[in-house]
Amino acid sequence: MRILGIETSCDETGIAIYDDEQGIMAHRLYSQIAVHADYGGVVPELASRDHVRKTIPLIKDVLVDANVTPQALDGIAYTAGPGLVGALLVGCSIGRSLAYGWNLPAVPVHHMEGHLLAPMLEDKAPQFPFVALLVSGGHTMLVRVDGIGQYQVLGESVDDAAGEAFDKTAKLLGLDYPGGPVLAKMAAQGRAKQFKFPRPMTNKPGLDFSFSGLKTFAANTIQQAIQPHLSAAEKTQIKADIAYAFQEAVVDTLTIKCRRALEQTKLKRLVIAGGVSANTMLRENLASTMKKLQGEVFYPRPEFCTDNGAMIAYAGLQRLKSGVHQDLTFKATPRWPLDTLPAV
Ligand code: KG4
C-alpha cells in the first residue's frame, strides 16, 4: 500500500509518499524559518498563508520525484492536530479535497503519533513495547508504547515544552528563531562547570517535567554575568558557557526522567523523537545511559526528528490498514490528547 502524507501543523510544510514495500519513495520539506525570523517566533496567520502557497506545489514535486500518479496511491494522510488551527486547516482541507477528487480514502493523523512512529522509518526500528520520550516545540512527554495506538502517558510538561525552553532561552541570548539548534551550536563553544542550572522536578518522585523555571534562571544568569565593561569576545564566551549549562540541565533532566520511566516500566527499549531529539548532547547522553542499563535507544535520522511528511505518511498508512478513514468532512483538532487514540 502507498500513501501521500501532508504535514502543516506549524511552520514546516512536509510532504512524502510512503510505500510499505518500497519505504519512503519521495519526501520534501519547506521550512518557513525566513517567514517568521523577523518576529522571533511563529506568527500563526503567516504560517497558514505560507502553507496555502507551498502545499500543492510540493505535492506535485513529490509525485514527480516518486514517479507516481495519483491513481497509484491508496490514500492521503494529513496532520489533523495538535497544532496551530489555521495551519492544520490548510493540510486538512487540501488533503481531504484531493482524496475526494482522486477517489481515495482520507486519513487524519495525530502529529505526535507521527513523531512517535518516526523511528519505524529507520533500518534499526524498535520492537514494541518501548518507552518513548517525545520532545518537540509544543510537547514534552514520556509514553509507554505497547503497540500502535496503545499509548500510556507516563509524564508530561506542566508548563513549557523542552523545545520551547530552548527557543525562549536562545532568544534571551540574542539568538535567532528557531533557537534550539542555534543554542546547541553555541553551547558547543561553551565551557563546562562555569554555571550551574537547576534540574527541575528531579528531586520529587514522578515523571512530569517543568521547564519554565530554567528560562527565568537563564534570564537572571545573563543579567548578572553579562556586565557592560566586558569585551565583545568575553561576552560571547560567557553566553556560550550559559548555553552549555542550560543545555546540560535540560539534557540531564530528560535523562533522569527517562531512566526513571524505564525502571518503572521495567522496559529496556527507549525511543526519542520530536525536534529536540536532534540534539547531539541529548543523543550522546541517552546512548551512554542505555549502554549502562544494557538497553537500546532508537531515534529517527535528524531530518525526521523535526516536522516532516514522512512520519505522517507512515502513521497514516498504519491507521489506513486498520480501517481508519474520514467521511466527507474534515476537522482540525488543535488540542488532542495522545492517549485518546484508538489501538490498531
Ligand atoms: O518537532 P518539531 O519540529 O516541531 C514541533 O512539533 O514543535 O520541534 C521543533 C523544536 C523547536 O523548539 C526547536 O528549537 C527544537 O525542536 N530543536 C532543537 C534542536 N533542533 C530542533 N532543540 C535542541 N537542539 C536541537 N539540535
Ligand code: ZN
Ligand atoms: Zn512536531
